[in-house]
Amino acid sequence: MLWQWLILIAIIVIFIGYTIGKMLYQRTYLKTLTQEEFIKGYRKAQLIDVREPNEFDNGHILGARNLPMTQMKMRKGEVRKDKPVYLYCQNGMRSTRAAAMLKKQGCKELYVLKGGFKKWTGKVKTKNA
Template sequence: MSIGNILVIVVIAAFMVWRMLPTKGVRYISTTQLKSELNDRDKQYIDVRTPVEFRGNSIKGFKNIPLNQLAEKSSSLSKDKEVIVICQSGMRSSSASKLLKKQGFKKITNVRGGMNAWR
């Protein structure tokens, strides 16, 4: 194996690890913790799954804004209130958290394990 091939593998591995790292300034909670916060009217609850996934199984109080529409629809959210984000497994909500952070939201919470962990 050449040095070039090794370098490519290292760069790809580093990129994959970087994508998996928690976003700085984003709070992470379990679904158990989410249950104790669900009735807080000072928070915004966003489900970034597709409309089909959302219709199939969702948590009362969550609004469906699919990840691919979040950038354009985030203006409907208040930057003064905490945003709690969920998806199916935690991957899309992690991407959503990064996107919201870049758009200037300060209080963002990602639900670890997403709907897969919800019981």
């Protein structure tokens, strides 16, 4: 019985270590920006919404282009490596995964919107507007 508890504890420690390590590595290439910081820089960068097209059509940040996370592998060539990339999704999860993919492709300046689109209070464009 004791060895089962030791194995369980070891698995938990390994999982926590992996998670912390991943977060620390992510901080070396990805910067999370507040809305104010995001607004200051996104006009001089590639602004990419990684949500699905129906989400994008229902409202997106003015000037953003839609490159859904589900299509990122096929369309990664559409993202320039020599320009900053500002990413956002609904809450920040998909944009963080997209940033990891773009990092592997050679993008160096990667930024994500803290809290994602659901926290955005700036200008929004809809398909009908």
